[in-house]
Amino acid sequence: MTYAIAEAAHRSGLSIDTLRYYERIELIDPPARDSGGRRAYSDDDLNWLAFLTRLRTTGMPIKLMREYARLRHQGVASAAPRKRILERHREDVLARLADLRSCLDVLDYKIDNYERMCAAETTELREATA
Amino acid sequence: MTYAIAEAAHRSGLSIDTLRYYERIELIDPPARDSGGRRAYSDDDLNWLAFLTRLRTTGMPIKLMREYARLRHQGVASAAPRKRILERHREDVLARLADLRSCLDVLDYKIDNYERMCAAETTELREATA
DNA sequence: AGTTGACCTGGAGTGCACTCCAGCTTCTAC
DNA sequence: GTAGAAGCTGGAGTGCACTCCAGGTCAACT
Structure with a gap:
């Protein structure tokens, strides 16, 4: 095909x-x-x-x-160096995953803050117009 | 400071x-x-x-x-759009995390294959020189 | 007073990974 | 047999995120 x-x-x-x-x-x-x-x-x-x-x-x-x-x-002869490349890359990916996850926590925290800010604002608005 | x-x-x-x-x-x-x-x-x-x-x-x-x-x-007034930006970005990050993880699986699989290849080669070598 | 080192500005240059283009050929459908 | 779509080549252009540079200022030490 x-x-x-x-x-x-x-x-x-x-x-x-x-x-x-x-x-x-x-x-x-x-x-x-x-x-x-x-x-x-x-x-x-x-x-x-x-x-x-x-x-x-x-x-x-x-x-x-x-x-x-x-x-x-280079075929089979180059299996070892290729493996090394992938292994090193794997470490990079794992590191990036960890970074990403920790940044995600910060993001969640920030979003949560905005959540509260918006909620507070809505409450104020309700009270003001009540 | x-x-x-x-x-x-x-x-x-x-x-x-x-x-x-x-x-x-x-x-x-x-x-x-x-x-x-x-x-x-x-x-x-x-x-x-x-x-x-x-x-x-x-x-x-x-x-x-x-x-x-x-x-x-723009201060507090822009809390909502800022929140939206972070939320959308959060989705992006989650998607990338998922992508990364699935690619990592492929990487692991490949590395494992090389592992076996190298092991087989070593065995052959040992047998040949025995 | 002079030298050194950190900092300043505006602007040019870099590296990466594509992306687009002009002008041409080749197949497919009518 | 011709129009249109898809593909070809070599080369130029793009967008992003920096990074570097020349030529100058400023402050601190000796």
Whole structure:
């Protein structure tokens, strides 16, 4: 099964331009081409894209993704360094999760304050117009 | 208590340049100045900076922070719209937390795979050299 | 009085991750 | 056989959030 670029974009959640951009910067391998010279993405291509978008979602910079992609080409021999990249990245993600959660607490606290402020105001208003 | 810009930078975790930048774009009010025309940040200034950095950590774009800062100047009257901004942002943060967690699962899965790959390789090596 | 270091201003430059564009080709449908 | 949609290329442009710089001021120490 192969997919035209529009379909690949749709399935990966990336834009057509971004797919071509990722190819240019060697984040993905040039996909096969159909008889008319158009890109024909394979399921493997899409799987790799899906993984890349996860890395992106977790905030991995493109440079590091490229490094990872480069290692992938070396096959099994590069399993160890690839693992190291993912492990380090995992730590980053965990740290960010913790940060996010603690900021969320502050946000909740603030919202709660506004809640009370608005409630107080409403009460005042009711009393004033009573 | 007031703080020179270097101290304010240190305490807020922002760079000196970023502090001046935030002032230029009206994210923070111009702090007081000492006799020599140098910025003298107050505790209030630092508290506001601390909150801004939380918003930043949670990925709020500067534009929205500016909007929030603008509303703040209108005092109590703007409590409701400010609350709305924080509530919407809270939803964003929750969504990102969920995304991050699900991506983390994929990451864990991949790392686990590499774990097995490396273990298998080691075993092979041991067998080959035995 | 002179040197050093922190700070000042306005403006230019940077890095990242796309995003858009002009001008061209190729398939599909009528 | 022609119109329109989808895709192609190389290169330029965008938005965001800083970051850096030149050239100057000010205060404190020696």
